[in-house]
Amino acid sequence: MSCTAEKKQTLTITNPLAVERAEVLSIPYTDFKQIYNRSEAFRLIDEKNKEYTYQLEKGEGDSTQNVLVWVELPANGTITLQVQPGKPKPMEARTFARYVPERFDDFAWENDKIAFRMYGKALEGRPDNAEGADIWAKRTDKLVVNEWYKKGDYHKDHGEGMDFYDVGMTLGAGDIAPYADGKIIFSKHYREYDVLENGPLRSMFRLKYEPWEVNGKKVSVTKTISLDAGAQLNRVTAVYTVEGADADRLPVVAGIVLRKGEGGQAMKLTDAKVAAYWEPAHGADGTLGIAVLGESPIDSITENNGHLLAHFTATSGKPVIYYNGGAWDKAGKITNAKQWEEYLRNEQEKQEHPLAISIK
Structure with missing residues (x-):
């Protein structure tokens, strides 16, 4: 002994x-x-x-x-x-994600800063159908998704925040899609989901989409999305499967819908691999900042089809990785375009210089 x-x-x-x-x-x-x-x-x-x-x-x-x-x-x-x-x-949990069958197959998730949702099959064909990533403005560190859905009154701010973001038939707040002949080629909504982690510090889930036609190729995609406590941005891993010629080159874009009105500011921060937008004020509801930040190489950032677009090149079976998300001025942390740009540049620098770990 x-x-x-x-x-x-x-x-x-x-x-x-x-x-x-x-x-x-x-x-x-x-x-x-x-x-x-x-x-x-x-x-x-x-x-x-x-x-x-x-x-x-x-x-x-x-x-x-x-x-x-x-x-x-x-x-x-x-x-x-x-x-x-x-x-x-x-x-206490600081992140949460769940399938929402009571609201046309939504999938919603949040942390202590912000909330999001993607749309499911049951919404297709309805007058209120929409395509891309939705964002919910929050000014509380509470998890609110369950409560807001239960009350059904989340288009009004009762002190915690609200949903005033209009997605429509766009990529919304940073969704991703193939891009061919100068157009965004939308898929149908997700068909399967799988919750991989659900707090307290990180929630992660997977959404699967059925194949659709893209410029003569049969394309399908799986998106794995994670959101950490304290973060304004999701990490998105999109893996495309491409059948047909040139499977090694599928142009895709992660996009932010641009708004009409004065005061909006689109930012193409190519040095920081960021496409960012500070929206025009939405009346008394306040202002949202939206962003796409590339972990995979961004080929270019353009303004087309009513969007600010971050262009990537996808290869069949290999991930395209990027971050998307936003901030609300009424939350009090990020209140103008300059502060939004500063936050995003800091996030990009943190990615390039992660915390160092030493075991002794």
Whole structure:
């Protein structure tokens, strides 16, 4: 029997940027097991005995793939965490996603900042049919999707926010579609869904679409969308399957519908891989900022078909990855086009300079 004391390993997280960061950190579970390779529950504690909340993420796998941790770091700051056996403190969910059969097969999701929905099969053919991504303006950190659907009065602001975004037959707030002969080639609405994660720090789901014709090719798509606590943007992974010639080159666009009226500002931030829009004011409802940020290379950003379009080239079976989302001025955090651009540039910089993880 060995009398050697077990060495306590620590997890050190460093912010390499000169800006404050509050975000969900994803630690690969294979790395995390170097610190804690036991089956029982655990707590994450820093040097000041502060406990950090976490989520074990399976995602698209059958077992835990990542440990998601909510962290807040100052500019160029560092925190050190130890793992201790024990039941973690309760955490209120900050993200949520669900299928909404009571509203024509909607799929809705949200976090503590913003909410979204995509449209399902039952909406097709109706006078109120719409195509792209819808966004709901929020000014509460509460999760409101269930309550708003139950009351059915979410087109009025009762102090928490509202849905005043008009999607129509457009890509709305950053949906993606093939692009051929200068036109957006819309699919029908999603046919299948699968909730992969549902909080408390990240919700993730998959939407599947049936094949349709695109410029002589048979095309289908699966979209996997995730939203983290504290984020204004979703991460979207679109995988197209293409049958026919030139399957390695399918032009696609992630687009933002442009509005009539004064005060709107479209921003083509090619250096930051961002297509952004600060809408004209919607009367007393306020103003929304909408954006598409590329993780996959953006070929170009143009204004066509009443949209601001981020152009990508999809290859059959391989993902196109980008971010979409928005911000509402009445939420009080981002209140004008300049602040929206600054937020997006910071997000792009964070992607290029992720938090550093060291195990000692």
